[in-house]
Amino acid sequence: xxxxxxxxxxxxxxxxxxxxxxxxxxxxxxxxxxxxxxxxxxxxxxxxxxxxxxxxxxxxxxxxxxxxxxxxxxxxxxxxxxxxxxxxxxxxxxxxxxxxxxxxxxxxxxxxxxxxxxxxxxxxxxxxxxxxxxxxxxxxxxxxxxxxxxxxxxxxxxxxxxxxxxxxxxxxxxxxxxxxxxxxxxxxxxxxxxxxxxxxxxxxxxxxxxxxxxxxxxxxxxxxxxxxxxxxxxxxxxxxxxxxxxxxxxxxxxxxxxxxxxxxxxxxxxxxxxxxxxxxxxxxxxxxxxxxxxxxxxxxxxxxxxxxxxxxxxxxxxxxxxxxxxxxxxxxxxxxxxxxxxxxxxxxxxxxxxxxxxxxxxxxxxxxxxxxxxxxxxxxxxxxxxxxxxxxxxxxxxxxxxxxxxxxxxxxxxxxxxxxxxxxxxxxxxxxxxxxxxxxxxxxxxxxxxxxxxxxxxxx
Numbered sequence: 001x002x003x004x005x006x007x008x009x010x011x012x013x014x015x016x017x018x019x020x021x022x023x024x025x026x027x028x029x030x031x032x033x034x035x036x037x038x039x040x041x042x043x044x045x046x047x048x049x050x051x052x053x054x055x056x057x058x059x060x061x062x063x064x065x066x067x068x069x070x071x072x073x074x075x076x077x078x079x080x081x082x083x084x085x086x087x088x089x090x091x092x093x094x095x096x097x098x099x100x101x102x103x104x105x106x107x108x109x110x111x112x113x114x115x116x117x118x119x120x121x122x123x124x125x126x127x128x129x130x131x132x133x134x135x136x137x138x139x140x141x142x143x144x145x146x147x148x149x150x151x152x153x154x155x156x157x158x159x160x161x162x163x164x165x166x167x168x169x170x171x172x173x174x175x176x177x178x179x180x181x182x183x184x185x186x187x188x189x190x191x192x193x194x195x196x197x198x199x200x201x202x203x204x205x206x207x208x209x210x211x212x213x214x215x216x217x218x219x220x221x222x223x224x225x226x227x228x229x230x231x232x233x234x235x236x237x238x239x240x241x242x243x244x245x246x247x248x249x250x251x252x253x254x255x256x257x258x259x260x261x262x263x264x265x266x267x268x269x270x271x272x273x274x275x276x277x278x279x280x281x282x283x284x285x286x287x288x289x290x291x292x293x294x295x296x297x298x299x300x301x302x303x304x305x306x307x308x309x310x311x312x313x314x315x316x317x318x319x320x321x322x323x324x325x326x327x328x329x330x331x332x333x334x335x336x337x338x339x340x341x342x343x344x345x346x347x348x349x350x351x352x353x354x355x356x357x358x359x360x361x362x363x364x365x366x367x368x369x370x371x372x373x374x375x376x377x378x379x380x381x382x383x384x385x386x387x388x389x390x391x392x393x394x395x396x397x398x399x400x401x402x403x404x405x406x407x408x409x410x411x412x413x414x415x416x417x418x419x420x421x422x423x424x425x426x427x428x429x430x431x432x433x434x435x436x437x438x439x440x441x442x443x444x445x446x447x448x449x450x451x452x453x454x455x456x457x458x459x460x
Contacts, residue, residue, distance in 0.1 A: 133177065411448065
C-alpha cells in the first residue's frame with residue numbers, strides 16, 4: 001500500500017484515476033471500436049426451436065428453419081388434352097432469424113431458397129410499446145385473408161385455396177398498425193410494391209428508370225371479433241376485410257396500369273394456370289373485400305372465407321367493355337384430430353396455429369375442403385373452377401409433419417390458360433383451345449383431373 005501511495009504521489013495520479021485506467025477484463029468492443037454492453041444469454045430448445053434469451057427476458061433470439069419436400073401425381077385428365085406431368089420439388093426451404101431486441105422492439109429476416117431460387121419473405125421492424133397496439137414496418141403480409149396470413153408451417157392442406165392464392169395480397173413493403181384487445185382485433189396499413197426476387201426488383205427499377213412511374217400503393221384493413229377469446233377449448237372467429245388497390249410497379253413495364261388474376265389448381269407441381277384473366281388493360285383501381293367465419297372446439301375446427309374483387313376500368317382503356325369486372329370465390333374446410341389432440345387458435349393474430357397432439361407418438365388429423373373461383377365477368381373470360389380436397393396429416397412431434405392429399409379439380413371451358421390449353425372438342429371432334437368452338441356432343445367441356453400429393457415437413 002505504501003508503495004502504491006508513493007507511485008501515486010510521484011506521478012500525480014489519483015487513486016480514482018488509476019482505477020479507471022486499469023485494464024478491465026470484462027470490457028468488449030465491436031468491430032467499429034465502440035465499447036459494448038454485455039448480457040449473458042441462456043440457451044435452450046423450446047418445442048424444437050433453438051432459443052437464446054437474457055435472464056431479464058428482454059432480449060431473445062431464435063432461428064426458424066422450415067423444409068417442405070413435396071411430390072404429386074396426376075391422373076384422370078382427358079387423354080386428348082394437355083398432359084400433366086408428375087413431379088417432386090422442395091416447396092419451401094426457409095431460413096429466418098428473429099429477435100426480440102428489447103421489451104418493445106422486435107425484428108425479423110425471413111428468406112426462402114426453395115429449388116435453388118432466392119426469395120425475400122419477411123423483413124420487418126415491430127414496435128409494441130403502446131398498450132394493445134403493434135406497429136410494423138418493412139416487407140410483410142398485408143392484414144387481409146385469414147388463410148393468407150397463416151404461416152405455411154400450420155397449413156391444414158398442401159396449398160391454400162384458389163381464391164386466396166389469386167386475391168390474397170401476401171407480402172408488400174408497407175406500414176401497418178394493429179390493435180388487439182380481448183375479443184377485438186383490428187389492423188390497417190398502407191402497402192407498396194412487392195420485393196419477392198430479382199425479377200420483381202428489375203420490374204420496379206425499369207418502371208422507375210425508363211418511365212418515371214411511382215411504385216403504387218394499397219390501403220388494407222381488417223376487423224375481427226372473437227366472442228370466446230378467453231376460452232382454451234372452443235372459440236369463434238368473425239372477420240371482414242377490405243383493400244383499395246392502385247396499380248403497382250412490380251410488374252413487367254408492358255403490363256403496367258393493368259390487373260391480372262391467375263392461379264394454379266391448389267398444387268405447385270402442376271405449373272399450368274388454367275384460370276387466368278390475362279392483363280386487364282387500363283385499370284383505375286381494384287377494390288378487394290372479404291368475409292371470414294371460423295371456429296373450433298377441442299379437436300375440431302372449421303374455417304371459411306368469401307373474397308371478391310371489383311376491377312374498375314379507365315375510359316382510356318383499350319377494352320371494348322369498360323364495365324367494372326366482378327370476380328369472386330370462396331372456400332370452406334373442416335378438420336378433426338382423431339386421437340385426443342386439441343386445435344389451437346392464436347388470439348393475437350386471429351388465426352389457427354399448431355395443434356396439440358393427443359398421444360405420445362403424435363396425432364392424426366382428417367381434413368376436407370371445397371373451394372371455388374370465378375374469373376369471368378363483363379368481357380373477361382378467365383374461367384372458373386372448383387376443387388374437392390381431402391387430407392390426412394400425421395403430426396409426429398413438434399417439428400415433423402407428414403401430409404397426404406387427394407384432390408379432384410373441375411374447370412369450365414373458359415379455363416384455358418389464356419388460350420394455351422385444350423378445353424374440349426369442336427364439331428368435328430378435334431380438341432380445341434377455343435371455348436366458343438366447344439361442342440357439348442363429346443361431353444362436358446373443361447379440364448378435369450385428380451391429384452395425389454404428399455409432403456414431408458420439418459421445422460426447427
